[in-house]
Every structure is written in structure tokens, then in C-alpha cells.
Amino acid sequence: MATPATLATCDLSHTLETLLRSAIITALGTAAGAADPQLKPSASPKFGDFQANFAMALAKTLGRNPREVAQAVVAAAPPALMDLCESLEIAGPGFVNIRLKPSSIAQALALMDSPGLGVPDSQQTQTIAVDLCGVNVAKQMHVGHLRATIIGDTIARMHERLGWRVFRQNHLGDWGLPIAMTLASLRRAGVDLSRATLDDLNAAYRRAQTEGLPEAPEHDAALADAHDTLRKLQAHDPDTVAQWQAIIEVTMREVFSSARTLGVILGPEHSRGESFFRDRLGATADAFVAAGLAERDAGALIVRFPGRERPLLIQKSDGTSLYATTDLAAARYRIEELGADLVAYCVDARQRDHFKDVFDAVAMIGWTRRAGKPDARLVHVPFGAVLGEDKRPLKTRSGENVTLASLLAEATARGRREVHARAQAPDAPTAGLSSDELDAIGQSVGIAAIKYADLSGDVGRDYVFDLDRMISFEGDTGPYAQYAVARIAGILAKAGANGRGAPLIIATDEERALGLHLLRYGSTLKAAAAALAPNRLAAYIYELANTFNSFYQACPVLKGSDPDLRASRLRLCDLSRRVLSDALSLMGIDSPARM
RNA sequence: GUCCCGGUAGCUCAGUUGGAUAGAGCAGCAGAUUUCUAAUCUGCAGGUCGGUGGUUCGAGUCCACCCCGGGACGCCA
Numbered sequence: 001m002a003t004p005a006t007l008a009t010c011d012l013s014h015t016l017e018t019l020l021r022s023a024i025i026t027a028l029g030t031a032a033g034a035a036d037p038q039l040k041p042s043a044s045p046k047f048g049d050f051q052a053n054f055a056m057a058l059a060k061t062l063g064r065n066p067r068e069v070a071q072a073v074v075a076a077a078p079p080a081l082m083d084l085c086e087s088l089e090i091a092g093p094g095f096v097n098i099r100l101k102p103s104s105i106a107q108a109l110a111l112m113d114s115p116g117l118g119v120p121d122s123q124q125t126q127t128i129a130v131d132l133c134g135v136n137v138a139k140q141m142h143v144g145h146l147r148a149t150i151i152g153d154t155i156a157r158m159h160e161r162l163g164w165r166v167f168r169q170n171h172l173g174d175w176g177l178p179i180a181m182t183l184a185s186l187r188r189a190g191v192d193l194s195r196a197t198l199d200d201l202n203a204a205y206r207r208a209q210t211e212g213l214p215e216a217p218e219h220d221a222a223l224a225d226a227h228d229t230l231r232k233l234q235a236h237d238p239d240t241v242a243q244w245q246a247i248i249e250v251t252m253r254e255v256f257s258s259a260r261t262l263g264v265i266l267g268p269e270h271s272r273g274e275s276f277f278r279d280r281l282g283a284t285a286d287a288f289v290a291a292g293l294a295e296r297d298a299g300a301l302i303v304r305f306p307g308r309e310r311p312l313l314i315q316k317s318d319g320t321s322l323y324a325t326t327d328l329a330a331a332r333y334r335i336e337e338l339g340a341d342l343v344a345y346c347v348d349a350r351q352r353d354h355f356k357d358v359f360d361a362v363a364m365i366g367w368t369r370r371a372g373k374p375d376a377r378l379v380h381v382p383f384g385a386v387l388g389e390d391k392r393p394l395k396t397r398s399g400e401n402v403t404l405a406s407l408l409a410e411a412t413a414r415g416r417r418e419v420h421a422r423a424q425a426p427d428a429p430t431a432g433l434s435s436d437e438l439d440a441i442g443q444s445v446g447i448a449a450i451k452y453a454d455l456s457g458d459v460g461r462d463y464v465f466d467l468d469r470m471i472s473f474e475g476d477t478g479p480y481a482q483y484a485v486a487r488i489a490g491i492l493a494k495a496g497a498n499g500r501g502a503p504l505i506i507a508t509d510e511e512r513a514l515g516l517h518l519l520r521y522g523s524t525l526k527a528a529a530a531a532l533a534p535n536r537l538a539a540y541i542y543e544l545a546n547t548f549n550s551f552y553q554a555c556p557v558l559k560g561s562d563p564d565l566r567a568s569r570l571r572l573c574d575l576s577r578r579v580l581s582d583a584l585s586l587m588g589i590d591s592p593a594r595m
Numbered sequence: 596g597u598c599c600c601g602g603u604a605g606c607u608c609a610g611u612u613g614g615a616u617a618g619a620g621c622a623g624c625a626g627a628u629u630u631c632u633a634a635u636c637u638g639c640a641g642g643u644c645g646g647u648g649g650u651u652c653g654a655g656u657c658c659a660c661c662c663c664g665g666g667a668c669g670c671c672a
Contacts, residue, residue, distance in 0.1 A: 038614085309668085310598075320670090322672080456609095463608090482634090487632055549635060552632095557631055
């Protein structure tokens with residue numbers, strides 16, 4: 001019987017990697033930099049818990065047989081590695097299959113069983129600015145804003161969880177001629193802004209757009225009025241500024257309300273709209289001129305890129321700025337003033353080329369460079385369209401854009417209906433709850449359904465909005481994950497204990513699979529955040545819910561008579577609940593105790 | 596015309612840095628329940644990874660060309 005291993009952290013895969021690396025160096029004399037063990041979770045349980053794939057690549061450079069290379073490394077395995085593992089086997093062309101001792105898994109799980117759940121903490125040494133939501137003042141939010149908001153919030157939350165400093169930046173469309181046109185139109189129509197709704201503003205916005213068309217009879221007068229309004233706004237005319245603030249207020253009230261319904265952290269402190277950058281636009285354009293990066297073309301100011309036909313327009317021929325100018329100023333602000341190491345732009349995929357140009361321009365002028373630090377990174381997180389059943393962008397029957405508010409209302413109503421229906425069964429855990437309580441659970445389920453469906457795929461791709469599928473409670477859905485939490489909560493409540501501190505027994509296949517998957521939480525979260533890919537987190541959640549349900553099926557917790565086993569399994573339940581709940585919370589999804 | 600993104604099971608999609616027999620869900624079929632919440636679990640079936648060529652020990656993944664679908668392309672954002 002070998003001495004039991006002593007782990008320093010719960011990150012088993014990191015520990016294995018370090019030990020394997022030293023074995024590789026010892027056995028082969030490889031330079032440390034070239035000694036990557038290529039460790040990953042096994043493709044199948046029959047190959048053990050982890051596999052190391054270093055041998056094939058190293059054998060090539062050394063001109064040796066890969067299985068011999070693997071054999072040499074296994075023979076050089078340090079005692080600490082052997083203490084952790086039940087077996088190290090060489091298979092196939094030279095894979096090293098690693099099977100851990102149950103005690104290693106148990107020990108790592110005990111270390112993970114802490115408030116942080118094994119998630120690494122960057123201690124605020126890294127800063128990210130997340131461009132999210134991106135609403136326009138006086139316009140209704142639609143499904144595109146759903147994506148910009150929840151994807152951005154999830155990316156922000158993942159980084160917060162990992163200990164980054166996070167700045168949410170809601171890049172509002174709150175400035176420029178369109179806003180002035182809307183404001184002028186509202187004033188002509190005599191709308192009382194103190195009691196206007198977003199619908200009123202939206203109507204004025206559209207009316208203003210129509211009036212502004214060249215063929216409209218009132219075109220000249222409307223445009224003159226709008227320009228006059230914009231001038232007053234720029235000159236800080238108190239009445240005009242007050243009206244402008246009023247329409248922002250009306251818009252944002254509804255935005256924040258939708259954010260609350262969605263479980264998204266977004267408030268006035270995150271608003272950093274176009275108006276914020278209005279006094280920096282001239283200097284932005286000037287900087288490009290001064291750097292010799294901008295040139296006049298047909299009266300406009302453009303930035304050209306090597307090897308690219310398309311230039312970036314940063315100033316119109318009438319001398320005014322446009323969205324690229326604001327984006328350049330905002331990028332500079334985020335890097336220089338917020339201190340962002342990384343700026344993630346959660347914006348529609350159709351703006352890919354635009355952001356490529358903006359990012360290249362920012363890099364060319366040197367605004368990504370920082371003294372004594374690596375360059376700041378600007379990354380577009382492009383998301384696809386939400387489609388209707390006809391595979392066309394989602395519209396109402398009358399051809400209007402579907403508003404976010406109506407979508408949320410539908411999802412909420414649907415979730416409530418399902419939860420109420422289930423509570424009818426006399427033996428349902430929710431039987432006897434008040435209608436309000438069921439409503440609250442139902443809302444949480446409905447919101448989870450649409451959010452999870454949105455975040456569980458590659459966000460860059462389009463998807464078809466199908467509420468039936470999202471809320472089906474079967475398969476890879478938000479409600480399925482919530483259900484796993486509710487099941488665990490039921491057991492823990494019934495037991496009146498959580499097994500904390502109990503010795504963990506990893507005996508069955510299901511306990512092992514659950515334990516190993518729990519241990520992957522920290523590294524999975526880190527990888528998901530680094531890739532700015534919420535779907536990786538979702539995949540983890542689904543796998544964990546699934547693994548737990550298999551465990552639940554095979555391993556009775558409360559029914560067993562052995563008190564040690566019961567305590568161990570309770571502890572696994574408790575840990576599973578906390579990890580699931582934590583992971584769901586990073587997507588802003590609640591986990592009700594009953595459903 | 597130029598550029599970008601995508602094409603994986605009947606449908607919807609995963610697929611990490613190039614690793615073993617390409618995985619899930621839905622739909623289909625066969626099972627498990629006096630339920631620690633069956634909104635569950637177990638099993639079966641289902642594939643020319645758009646096509647061709649290339650790189651190499653190994654390609655869904657990298658490269659070239661082609662086909663199909665979607666998108667963006669100077670004074671909107």
C-alpha cells in the first residue's frame with residue numbers, strides 16, 4: 001500500500017500536468033518548454049480519467065518510437081505521481097491513460113469544497129471592459145438587444161467570478177442627428193415628456209425618420225428644426241438638455257426593467273453612451289491626421305489599411321463625425337482611462353468588418369500599447385441573428401420587429417403556465433404553494449429557458465427562436481439544469497444535513513464521474529472566459545446536470561442504511577448543488593429550490 | 596466585383612491546442628417507476644463531417660481550389 005498522496009490544490013489536472021512534465025524532462029532530457037504533456041480528460045471512461053498525448057509528437061522530434069517514449073516517461077514518473085494514480089497505461093500509438101485513485105479524487109473534492117469552489121482568483125490584476133446592450137434612445141429594445149445584453153452580462157459575470165476588474169459599458173445611441181430629429185418631432189407634436197412612454201418615443205422616432213426623408217413634404221423644415229435642436233443641445237441650452245435627458249430617462253427606465261426581468265446586472269452607472277465621447281471626436285480625428293494615418297478623399301476623412309480595399313471613414317465631408325469616430329474614442333477611453341487589458345464588444349455579427357477596421361486603426365495609431373505591459377486586446381464577440389420559424393429574422397405577424405418586452409412576457413407567461421400545471425399534481429413538490437410563489441418560479445423557469453437557449457450555442461451563429469423547444473424541460477435546456485438543482489435541494493431539505501466535512505467515498509462509476517466533473521469547474525470556467533464563450537460554460541452545466549442525474553438514479557442517498565455512505569453522498573449532492581447554482585448564476589439564471 | 600461567416604445524423608446543434616471507434620438533444624424504437632422530484636435514467640438505431648486535392652505518425656479541425664447558404668462593403672449605426 002503506497003502512502004496516500006497529499007494534494008496542494010484541488011486542481012488535479014494541473015498537478016498531473018506538472019508531475020508529468022518533470023517525468024518527461026527526466027526521461028527524455030527535453031527542454032522544459034517542449035515538455036507539454038498534452039493532458040486532457042479522457043475521451044471515454046474506458047481510457048481512464050485523463051490521457052496524456054505527448055508521446056507521438058515528441059517521438060517524432062526525437063526520432064524514436066512513440067510507445068517507447070511513453071514507456072520511458074512512465075518509468076520516470078515521480079513517486080508523487082504514482083501516489084495519485086491507480087494506473088498509468090500505454091495504449092494505441094502512445095497514449096498514456098491515467099486512472100486516479102479514488103482517494104485522490106476524494107481529497108481533491110474536499111479541497112474544492114470551499115466558498116470559491118476551486119475557481120481561480122485573479123485578485124483584480126486584470127481588467128476587462130465589456131461593451132454590452134447597446135440600446136438606442138427612443139427606440140424599443142428588440143431581440144438583438146437580448147443577445148447583446150445577456151451575452152455581455154455573462155462574459156462580465158464570468159470575469160467577475162475569476163477576480164477580474166470589470167467595467168460594463170452600455171454604449172447608448174444617445175447622440176447625434178437622429179436623436180435631435182426625434183426630440184424636435186416630439187416637441188412639435190407637443191408630447192408631455194414627463195408622462196411619455198417608450199412607445200410614444202418610438203413613434204416619434206419613426207415619424208421623425210419619415211419626415212426626414214428627402215421626398216417628404218416637410219423635409220426641409222423638419223431637418224432645419226432638427227439641426228437647430230442639435231445646435232441647442234451642443235450649446236447646453238437648459239430646456240433642450242432637460243428634454244434630451246427626459247427621453248433618455250424614459251428609455252432607460254424600460255431598459256433597466258427588462259434587464260431586471262432578465263436577471264442582468266445593468267444600471268445607470270453602466271451607461272457610457274455616444275454623448276459621453278462627443279467632446280473627444282475632433283481630437284480623435286485630428287490624432288489620425290497628425291499621425292499621418294488619415295487622408296482626405298472626396299471631402300471625407302478616411303483611414304486606409306494595407307492590403308485592404310475598404311477604408312474606414314472617420315469624418316464626413318461636412319466635418320462631422322460618425323460612429324467609427326465614437327468607437328475609436330471609446331476604445332481609447334477604455335484602454336487609457338479604464339485601464340482595460342481586454343475590451344470585449346458584444347455586438348451583432350454584421351458589424352464584423354466595422355470592428356476589424358476600428359481595431360486595426362486603434363492598433364495602428366498605437367493606442368493599444370501600454371508601458372511595461374502587453375498590448376491591450378480589443379475583441380469583437382459577434383453574435384448571430386434570432387430567426388423565426390421561416391428562418392428569416394424574427395418578426396411579428398404584421399411584419400414588425402419583435403420587441404424584447406413582448407418576448408419576455410411570452411416566456412414568462414409560458415413558464416408560469418408550465419409550473420402551475422405541474423403543481424396541480426397532489427404529490428408535486430410545488431403542490432400547495434401560493435399562486436404568487438408559483439408565478440415567481442414560473443418566471444424564473446421561462447427566463448432560464450430563453451437565456452440558456454441563447455447562451456448554450458456558439459453565440460456567433462443564428463438560431464431559430466422556438467419557445468417549445470427551449471422550455472421543453474427535456475434535453476439540453478435551462479429548465480433541465482434548474483431541475484437538477486431542485487432535486488438536490490429536495491434531498492438536502494429532507495435530510496436536514498449537507499454532509500460537509502464528511503469523508504468522501506468514491507466507489508461507484510457514477511460517484512467517480514460526478515466527482516471528476518465537479519473538479520473540472522474552475523478550469524472550465526477559466527477556459528470559457530478566456531474564449532469569451534458562454535456556450536462552454538453551458539456545456540459544463542449540462543454535463544454536470546446529466547452526470548448528477550445518473551448518480552441520482554444509481555446511488556441512493558437517503559435510502560441507504562450506511563451512515564458514512566449517506567454522509568458522503570450528501571456532501572456530493574451539496575457540492576453539486578453549489579457548483580450548478582454558481583455556474584447558472586454566471587448566466588444570470590436562478591435556481592429555485594422547488595419546481 | 597472584393598472581403599467576412601457558415602455547411603457535421605431526419606431536425607437543432609457540440610466538437611478545447613490536430614489525437615484512439617466524430618458526440619449530445621429532439622424525433623423514432625426497446626426498457627426501468629408502490630420515485631431521496633420520471634421535468635429522470637438505461638439501451639438500440641441513425642454519419643461520404645458540402646466536394647476535390649494537399650500537409651503528417653494522425654485532419655471535422657491546418658492549407659489550396661471549387662460548390663451551396665448567409666452577411667458586410669465611404670459620408671446610417
